[in-house]
Amino acid sequence: xxxxxxxxxxxxxxxxxxxxxxxxxxxxxxxxxxxxxxxxxxxxxxxxxxxxxxxxxxxxxxxxxxxxxxxxxxxxxxxxxxxxxxxxxxxxxxxxxxxxxxxxxxxxxxxxxxxxxxxxxxxxxxxxxxxxxxxxxxxxxxxxxxxxxxxxxxxxxxxxxxxxxxxxxxxxxxxxxxxxxxxxxxxxxxxxxxxxxxxxxxxxxxxxxxxxxxxxxxxxxxxxxxxxxxxxxxxxxxxxxxxxxxxxxxxxxxxxxxxxxxxxxxxxxxxxxxxxxxxxxxxxxxxxxxxxxxxxxxxxxxxxxxxxxxxxxxxxxxxxxxxxxxxxxxxxxxxxxxxxxxxxxxxxxxxxxxxxxxxxxxxxxxxxxxxxxxxxxxxxxxxxxxxxxxxxxxxxxxxxxxxxxxxxxxxxxxxxxxxxxxxxxxxxxxxxxxxxx
Ligand SMILES: Cc1cc2nc3c(=O)[nH]c(=O)nc-3n(C[C@H](O)[C@H](O)[C@H](O)COP(=O)(O)OP(=O)(O)OC[C@H]3O[C@@H](n4cnc5c(N)ncnc54)[C@H](O)[C@@H]3O)c2cc1C
Numbered sequence: 001x002x003x004x005x006x007x008x009x010x011x012x013x014x015x016x017x018x019x020x021x022x023x024x025x026x027x028x029x030x031x032x033x034x035x036x037x038x039x040x041x042x043x044x045x046x047x048x049x050x051x052x053x054x055x056x057x058x059x060x061x062x063x064x065x066x067x068x069x070x071x072x073x074x075x076x077x078x079x080x081x082x083x084x085x086x087x088x089x090x091x092x093x094x095x096x097x098x099x100x101x102x103x104x105x106x107x108x109x110x111x112x113x114x115x116x117x118x119x120x121x122x123x124x125x126x127x128x129x130x131x132x133x134x135x136x137x138x139x140x141x142x143x144x145x146x147x148x149x150x151x152x153x154x155x156x157x158x159x160x161x162x163x164x165x166x167x168x169x170x171x172x173x174x175x176x177x178x179x180x181x182x183x184x185x186x187x188x189x190x191x192x193x194x195x196x197x198x199x200x201x202x203x204x205x206x207x208x209x210x211x212x213x214x215x216x217x218x219x220x221x222x223x224x225x226x227x228x229x230x231x232x233x234x235x236x237x238x239x240x241x242x243x244x245x246x247x248x249x250x251x252x253x254x255x256x257x258x259x260x261x262x263x264x265x266x267x268x269x270x271x272x273x274x275x276x277x278x279x280x281x282x283x284x285x286x287x288x289x290x291x292x293x294x295x296x297x298x299x300x301x302x303x304x305x306x307x308x309x310x311x312x313x314x315x316x317x318x319x320x321x322x323x324x325x326x327x328x329x330x331x332x333x334x335x336x337x338x339x340x341x342x343x344x345x346x347x348x349x350x351x352x353x354x355x356x357x358x359x360x361x362x363x364x365x366x367x368x369x370x371x372x373x374x375x376x377x378x379x380x381x382x383x384x385x386x387x388x389x390x391x392x393x394x395x396x397x398x399x400x401x402x403x404x405x406x407x408x409x410x411x412x413x414x415x416x417x418x419x420x421x422x423x424x425x426x427x428x429x430x431x432x433x434x435x436x437x
Contacts, residue, residue: 001024001025001150001151001323001327001336002024002025002027002148002149002150002151003019003024003025003026003027003149003150003151003152003153004027004028004029004127004137004139004147004149004151004152004153005019005026005027005028005029005153005155006028006029006126006127006152006153006154006155006156006161006162007028007029007030007154007155007156007157007160007162007295007297008028008029008030008032008035008036008108008112008121008123008155009036009108009155009156009157009295009296009312010042010104010107010108010111010295010309010312010313011155011294011295011296011297011312011313011315011316012028012030012153012155012156012294012295013028013108013111013112013115014051014055014111014312014313014316014317015153015155015294015316015319015320016028016111016115016119017055017111017114017115017119017316018316018317018320018321019119019320019323020115020118020119021118021320022320022323022324022414024323026118026119026120027119027120027121027122027147027149028119028120028121028122029122029123029125029126029127029141030121030122030123030124030125030126031124031125031126031142031156032123032124033123033124034123035108035109035112035121035123036108037104037105037106037108037109038104038105038272038274039103039104039105039108039185039274040103040104040185040187040214040222040224041066041068041101041102041103041104041214041216041222042101042102042103042104042107042308042309043094043097043098043100043101043102043306043309043310044098044100044102044309044310044313045093045094045098045100045306045307045310045397045399046093046094046310046399046402047310047314047350047407048100048307048309048310048311048313048314049100049310050407051313051314051316051317051407052100052313054317054410055114057110057111057114060110060114061100061102061107061110064102064103064106064107064110065100065101065102066101066102066103066198066214066216067198067216068086068097068101068198068199068200068214068215068216069085069086069088069097069197069198069199070083070084070085070086070095070097070197070199070200071083071084071086071095071096071097071199071200071201071202072084072199072200072201072202073201073202073203073204073379073382073386074201074202074203074258075203075258075375075376075379076203076205076257076258077258078258078259081379081380081382081383082379082382082383082385082386083199083386084096084097084386084392085097086098086099086101087099093391093399093400094399095391095392096200096392096396096397097199097200098306101216103216104309107309125141125142125143125145126141126142126156126161127139127140127141127142127152127161127162127165128140128141128142129165130152130165130291132289132290132291133148135150135290136148136149136150136290137149137150137151137152137289137290137291139152149290150290150336151290151291151292151323151336152290152291152292153291153292153293153294153319154166154291154292154293154294154297154298155293155294155295155297155312155316156297157295157296157297157300158175158279158281158296158297158300159175160281160293160296160297160298162291162293162297163281163283163293163297163298165291166288166291166293167283167288174281174282174283175279175280175281175300176279176280176281176282176359177277177278177279178277178278178279178280178302178304178358178359179228180228180229180230180234180235181226181227181228181277181278181304182225182226182227182228182229182234182249182275182276182277182278183224183225183226183275183276183278183303184223184224184225184226184245184249184267184273184274184275184276185222185223185224185272185273185274185275185276186222186223186266186267186270186272186273186274187220187221187222187223187270187272188220188221188223188263188266188269188270189219189220189221190215190219190220190221191218191219192215192218192219196215198215198216199215200212200213200214201213201214203257203258203259204368204369204375204378204379205253205256205257205258205260205375206256206369206370206371206372206374206375207227207256207370208227208228208229208368208369208370209225209226209227209252209253209256210224210225210226210227210368211223211224211225211253211256211258211259211260211263212224212225212226213259213263223263223266223267223270225249225253225263225267227249227252227253228368229252231248231251231252233247233248233251233252234248234249234252236248237275239275239277242273242275245273245275246267246268246273249264249267249275250264250267250268276303278302278303278304279300279302280300280301280302280355280358280359281296281297281298281299281300282299282355282359283298283299285344286298286299286340286343286344287340287341287343287344290336292319292340292343294312294315294316294319295311295312295315295316296308296311296312298315299311299315299351299355301351301354301355301358301398302358304358304396305354305355305358305397305398306396306397306398306399307354307397307398307399310399311350311351311354314347314350314407315343315347315351317407318343318346318347318408319339319343319347320414321408321414322339322340322342322343322346323336323339324414325339325342325414326338326339326342327339346408349404349405350402350405353398353401353402353403353405354398354401354402356401358398
């Protein structure tokens with residue numbers, strides 16, 4: 001098949017990896033002028049790790065992995081109140097820090113390199129419109145060029161334009177903003193100090209404001225400012241209007257304590273600042289005709305679940321697997337509808353469990369304390385939880401929410417191409433070995 005993927009993020013690259021491996025002609029368009037390799041630390045959990053392994057990319061991932069080995073909660077004076085080490089045992093659920101942490105850009109590059117040469121990437125363009133005609137999709141790109149494809153996949157993130165086109169101009173979008181939850185991301189240059197460890201540090205301030213610092217390199221610290229706010233200024237700041245967003249956040253974080261002053265100053269100076277509204281994407285069907293969605297575009301679970309990247313990787317694997325199963329031969333192209341239906345049926349039980357309850361209560365954000373007393377109580381509870389070695393991630397994140405669901409085996413997921421699969425996986429191992437050296 002000739003497949004168009006819109007978006008060269010995590011899910012887009014992962015799908016291009018599998019579909020090109022299956023021998024399909026894959027074209028990826030990315031509106032950004034180059035591979036958009038920005039963003040902070042992301043992680044893989046559960047079946048996301050299994051998919052990475054089946055791609056043969058674990059070694060290459062580990063070579064670039066963020067060295068974080070735990071997560072601590074501090075109070076306003078910087079004193080540690082709780083500590084949760086990463087689960088390095090290779091068994092069971094991941095902790096708050098996964099054993100598979102990586103900078104988003106590094107994972108993007110890794111997937112892209114493993115696919116380069118087999119898929120075609122076109123940067124600086126996007127789908128303007130499309131129309132289904134006689135068993136093909138005719139696509140018009142920005143700039144006026146047109147082409148036809150057997151399948152079009154929207155992997156263009158939570159604000160997906162493909163999704164909006166698929167739903168139609170009069171239909172409401174399937175994106176739900178989670179009650180005023182914002183997260184701002186940026187980095188600040190801070191050389192590592194003697195004795196400083198690679199651990200994530202969270203500080204909870206009164207007024208449902210949180211600060212989170214993570215170190216992934218000896219020179220730089222990542223900053224996350226996460227809050228629930230009904231501030232008119234924050235709500236009024238247009239998405240992407242950095243100046244207005246920074247101004248609104250600076251005002252909202254005034255007097256939050258701990259290292260707020262230093263962090264707000266760094267935020268004002270940051271040129272990689274990025275502010276996102278926390279949201280959920282939920283659709284009754286991920287495909288319409290010969291157009292389908294993968295990753296955040298189809299089922300963004302929100303960053304609160306800790307499962308966004310895992311869902312994108314697993315969704316891409318299942319979609320490709322169903323395409324292998326239903327469109328394996330030269331003249332079975334027309335069972336694409338069967339493949340897309342099976343993708344939905346197989347993956348939806350997973351996504352339903354990950355997304356369960358996210359829209360109704362906004363998860364941990366709704367339980368954030370508003371008063372200093374509330375923060376004190378929360379810190380004591382966290383201290384007790386860490387002392388008793390209970391699993392905090394299990395309560396907040398959604399890795400453990402998925403029950404009775406199994407990732408299809410590689411061989412059964414790629415039944416018609418298994419020989420090709422083996423051969424390709426071997427090539428990936430060679431590639432990893434070379435890049436690790
Ligand atoms: C720049 C950036 C930074 C991020 N930083 C973080 C972070 O720090 N922490 C975190 O948890 N998550 C972050 N995310 C989100 C995270 O990558 C996803 O939630 C998750 O990995 C699922 O990936 P995805 O491929 O579905 O979406 P994304 O990773 O968002 O990828 C979508 C891709 O589609 C491209 N795109 C968008 N619109 C169009 C269009 N019209 N035409 C063509 N291409 C288009 C985007 O430029 C991007 O490359 C970030 C996403 C982006 C784009």
